[in-house]
Amino acid sequence: MGIKKHSGGMTAYERQRRNLLKGATAVTAASTVFGVPIIWAQNIKDVTLRQFGTGVSNLNDVAAKVKEDLGFTLEMTALDSDAVAQRAATQPKSFDIADIEYWICKKVWPAGNLQPMDTSKIDNYDKIVGIFRNGKLTPESEIAQGTAPHTVGFVDGPDGKAFVNEESGWMTLIPTIYNADTLGIRPDLIEEEINSWAQLLDPKYKGKASILDISSIGIMDAAMVCEALGEISYGDKGNMTREEIDKTMAIMTEAKQNGQFRAFWKTFDESVNLMASGEVVIQSMWSPAITAVRAKGIPCVYQPLQEGYRSWGGGIGLSKNLSGIELDAAYEYINWYLSGWVGGYLMRQGYYSAVPETSKNFMSADEWGYWFEGKESEGDIVNPQGVKMEGPGAVRDGGSFYDRMGQVACWNSVMDENQHMVRKWNEFIAS
Amino acid sequence: MVSISEHILLKSDGWRATFTSWLQLSPIISILGFFLVLPIVAIVAVSFWASTEYSYHPAFIFENYGYLLSSKVTYSVYLKTFMFTGITWFFTLIIGFTVAYFLAFHVRTLPMQIALFLVCTIPFWTSNIIRMISWIPFLGRNGIANDTLISLGWIDQPLEWLLFSDFAVILAFVHLFTLFMIVPIFNTMMRIDHSLIEAARDAGASGLQILTNVIIPLSKPGIMIGSIFVVTLVMGDFITVRFMSGGQSASVGRIISNEIGLLQYPAASASAVVLLLTVLIMISVMMRFVDIRKEL
Incomplete structure (x- = not known):
C-alpha cells in the first residue's frame, strides 16, 4: 500500500529479499548477504511466527506485508499493556515474538522467557537511533529520568539475565516504535493557552479532566503535574521514594475528591471517546488517539508543555523457545522491520521508527517533512489507511523529531517501590 | 449399560450396586471436580503463595491475607x-x-x-x-x-x-x-x-x-x-x-x-x-x- 508511492525507493536490500524468495538461484547469492544459513527458501513459507503486543504496533497490515515480502506467516495478537506483561512473564510457550515496551522488559526479562539478540545479525544496527544504544539522541543530549531504553536494552551475553549499560552486542529488544507523550486538549473548548502539565488540575477544568488508569504510566503523568505545580521536586520521577509516591497520590486524591476528573481511561479507544464526545477537554493521551479524534473532524491538539514530554518506547523480543528455522525467520523479520516499510507506516501514524533514515525511503518528501522534520505540509497528509489527516499548511504539534524527542523529561518506568506505588494507586482509584 | 446394571441388581451384590451408583454419578462428579472443585482448590492454594513483581512461587505465607x-x-x-x-x-x-x-x-x-x-x-x-x-x-x-x-x-x-x-x-x-x-x-x-x-x-x-x-x-x-x-x-x-x-x-x-x-x-x-x-x-x-x- 505505502509502497506504490515509492517504487523508485526500493532499496537494494529489499530487492535482494524479493529475488531471494523467487528462486533457489538467488538463495545462494543471498546467503552471503545475510550471513545466516539459508536452508529455508521453501520451508520458510511454512513458518508461522506468533507475535503479541499492544495494539499500537500489532497491525494486520504489517502481517500482510510480511507474508508478501518474506513469505512466512505472522500471527498478531493485540492485548492491553497489563495483559502483555502478564503473557511475556507467564506464558512463554504462547508466543514467538513479544512486542513489549521497555519498562515492561525491565519487569519481565528476569523471568527468563526471552532470549537476547545478536546485534551482528541486525543489518541496520548501526543506524538505530542513539536513544536505544547509548541513551543519547545527540551527543549533547542529557539522559532523561525513568527507565531509559538503553538501560534495559542490553544484557551481558546470550543467556544474560543482568542488564548492562554498554552496547554489549546482545540486545534484549529491537526497538520498533517510540514517541513522546503529552497532554491532549480540545482547543475549541479551552480558551486560554495550555503550556504546563499543572493545568491538568486547574479548577477551571473541574469535571473535564482525565488521566490514564495504568498505574505505571499514570503515576508519571501525575508526577509531571505535581512537579509543574511546584508541590514536589523529585529525585527521579521514574524511581520515586515512598514519600514522593505518597505525596503525589495525596495531591491526586484530593483533586479526585474535588471532582476534577470526569473519568479515568485504560484503553486507547476510551481516551478517544472521552475527548471526541467533549466529556473531557484536557487529559493524558497518546499520539494516535489525537489523530483519531481529528479524523472525526473534531479539533484536538497534542500540546507541547514547558516541562517536557513523558516518553516511551517499544521493541520486539524473541521467545526463549525460538530456534532453528523459526529463529532465522525471526531475524529475517527483525531485519525487514528495520528496513523501512514498517517505519514509514508507523511514522504516518505519528510514531517514530527506530531507524528513521530507512523509513524516509518509504515516505514522500512532504510526509517526511511533516512527520519528522516538523515542516509545514505542502499537500494533504493521509494516514496509512488513506484517510486525510491534515490539509496543506499544517504543522505537527511539537515540531520536529529533535524538538520532540529532545524534550523528554521522563521515560515510562518500573520503580523499585512498584508494589507500594500500585497499592497507593489502587487507593486513589477506590477513594 | 442397562443390562449390566440390571444384572448387578439381580445379584443384589451390595458392593457392586454401590459401584454402579458411583459409576452413574461419575460424569457429574468429574465435571464438578474438574471445573469447580479443582479450580477453587488451586485458587486457595495460590492465595498462600509468595510473589515478586514478575513471578510467583509456592510458599505458605499469610501476607496476602x-x-x-x-x-x-x-x-x-x-x-x-x-x-x-x-x-x-x-x-x-x-x-x-x-x-x-x-x-x-x-x-x-x-x-x-x-x-x-x-x-x-x-x-x-x-x-x-x-x-x-x-x-x-x-x-x-x-x-x-x-x-x-x-x-x-x-x-x-x-x-x-x-x-x-x-x-x-x-x-x-x-x-x-x-x-x-x-x-x-x-x-x-x-x-x-x-x-x-x-x-x-x-x-x-x-x-x-x-x-x-x-x-x-x-x-x-x-x-x-x-x-x-x-x-x-x-x-x-x-x-x-x-x-x-x-x-x-x-x-x-x-x-x-x-x-x-x-x-x-x-x-x-x-x-x-x-x-x-x-x-x-x-x-x-x-x-x-x-x-x-x-x-x-
Missing part, C-alpha cells in the same frame, strides 16, 4: 460493592416482580405470555458489554438525555452525574440483571394454582391481601433464586463498574482484575477467596429465609 484484611481500601471497596449490590437488588426485585406478576396474572393466554416473555429476552441477543456501553452516549454531557432535558427547558446545565457516576453504574446493573429476576419469579408464579387466588377472593381477600398472603409467599423460591443471581453477579462484576463509573469507582471484582493485570496472582487469589467466602455467607443467610429444596 494480611495485607488484604488490614488495608482500608478493602473495606471501602467492600462497602461500595455492598451498596451497589443492595440498591441493584432492590430495584431488580421491584421491577422483576412487577413484570413477572403482569406476565403471569394479567396476560390471559399462554401464547401471549410466551411471546411477551420472549420480548423480555430480546436485549440478551446482544452482548452485555454492548448493552452497557450503549448507555454512555445516551447519558453523556452532550448525550440524548441531557439534550432532551435542556430542550424541554427542565434544566439549564447538563446533568454531570448522569454518566460516570454511581448512578450510572446502578442504572446499568438494573438494566443488565432485571431479567435474572424476572425468569425465576415468572417461573414460580406460573405454578401457582389459580384456584388458590379464586379461593382467597371468595374468602373476601382484597387484591393487596392476595398479593401479600398468597402470591408473595408462593413466589418466594423464585424471588430467592433471582436474588441469588443478582447478588452474585453484582458482587463479582468488574467491567460494568469500570465502564459506567468512568474508572472512578472500585468494586471487589475490579481490584481482583487489577491485581491479575499486575501479575499479582497470589494477592488476586486471596482477594478471590475472601470474595467467595463473603458471597457464600450472603447466600447461606438468604437461604435461611426460604428452603428452596422444599419449595421446589
